[in-house]
Amino acid sequence: MRLFKLAALTTAGIFTAIYVGNAALARNTDDSRASDNCITREDVIDAQQTWGKAIVAIGKAEKDGEDFQAVAEETVDTLYAYDEGDVLFKPTQAAQQQFRLTEEDALSYFVGGNISEDGGFALQPWSNVRFENAVISLDCSRAMAMGNYFFKDAHTGEETKVEYTFGYRQDDDGKLLINQQHSSLPFTPSEQ
Numbered sequence: 001m002r003l004f005k006l007a008a009l010t011t012a013g014i015f016t017a018i019y020v021g022n023a024a025l026a027r028n029t030d031d032s033r034a035s036d037n038c039i040t041r042e043d044v045i046d047a048q049q050t051w052g053k054a055i056v057a058i059g060k061a062e063k064d065g066e067d068f069q070a071v072a073e074e075t076v077d078t079l080y081a082y083d084e085g086d087v088l089f090k091p092t093q094a095a096q097q098q099f100r101l102t103e104e105d106a107l108s109y110f111v112g113g114n115i116s117e118d119g120g121f122a123l124q125p126w127s128n129v130r131f132e133n134a135v136i137s138l139d140c141s142r143a144m145a146m147g148n149y150f151f152k153d154a155h156t157g158e159e160t161k162v163e164y165t166f167g168y169r170q171d172d173d174g175k176l177l178i179n180q181q182h183s184s185l186p187f188t189p190s191e192q
Contacts (some may be wrong), residue, residue, distance in 0.1 A: 037174055038140035041066030045049040045131075047168060047176040048145065051079055058110060059125025059154065072111045073120060076103055080176035081169055092119055092162050092183040098161060127154040131164075144180075 012070040054075040062068035081087050082103040089100040091109045096117045100106045107113055134147040145166045150159040167180025 011168040026180065028115065037170075039138055039143045039170055039176065041136050042054070043139075043176055044136050044143050044145050044168060045133075047079075047178075048131045048133075048166070049151075051178070052131065054079060055110075055122045055129050055151075056126050058122035062111075062120075062123050063125050063154075068123065069111060072107055076106050076110070079178055080106060081171075081179040082106070084169065084171060084177060085179070087178065087180070088167070088180040089178075090182040091121065091182075092185060094118075120178045124151070125154040127157075143168045143176070148186075149183075 003037070009085045054071075058068050058075060059069045076082070080089070080103070087101065087106070089106055089109075090098055091100060094100065094109060094117065097105070097115050100109055104114060108115045108118045110120065111120040112118045112123070128148060129151055131145075131149045132147050133145050137144040145164075145168075147164065148161055149164050150161055152159050162183050163186055165180065165182045166178060168176040169179045171177055
C-alpha cells in the first residue's frame with residue numbers, strides 16, 4: 001500500500017510539474033495568450049465607448065445624407081464576432097424576431113432591412129451613448145459586462161435608459177468582439 005501511495009504521489013507530482021511547466025512556457029511564448037495580454041477592465045470600457053460612438057455615427061451618416069448602410073455594415077463586421085462563431089444578440093426593440101443570430105439580422109436591427117419590424121434603431125438618431133457598468137467580469141480571453149446604458153436623443157436631448165449584458169471574446173489579434181448582447185427596457189410595474 002505504501003508503494004502505491006508513493007507511486008500516486010510521484011505521478012501527481014509529475015503531472016503538477018508538467019502543468020506548471022506548461023503554464024510557465026505558455027506565458028513566455030509569443031503565439032499564446034500570455035497573462036499580460038488578458039482582457040482588462042479598460043479594454044471593456046474602450047469597447048463600450050467604441051460601440052456607442054459607432055451607433056451615433058450610423059445615425060449621423062443617415063442624417064448627413066452619407067452612406068449609413070456602409071457605416072452600419074462596418075460596425076457589425078468589426079465589432080461583433082459573427083465571423084468568429086456564434087453571437088447571442090437579443091436587441092431591445094425586437095418582438096417578432098427576438099434573436100439576431102446572423103450578421104444580416106443584426107444589420108437589419110440597426111438600419112432596417114430583411115426583418116419587417118425593424119425601423120433602424122441606430123437611425124434615431126442618437127447624439128451620445130453612455131454606459132454605467134454594474135459589474136465587469138473578466139476571464140483572460142472573455143469578459144462580461146452588465147449595467148445600464150443611456151441613449152441621448154439627438155433631437156430632444158432626452159435620455160432613454162436601457163439595461164444590458166454584453167459578452168466579449170478576444171480574437172487572435174487581441175481585439176475584443178461582441179459575442180453576446182442582451183438589452184431590455186427597465187421593468188415598469190403596472191398599477192392596480
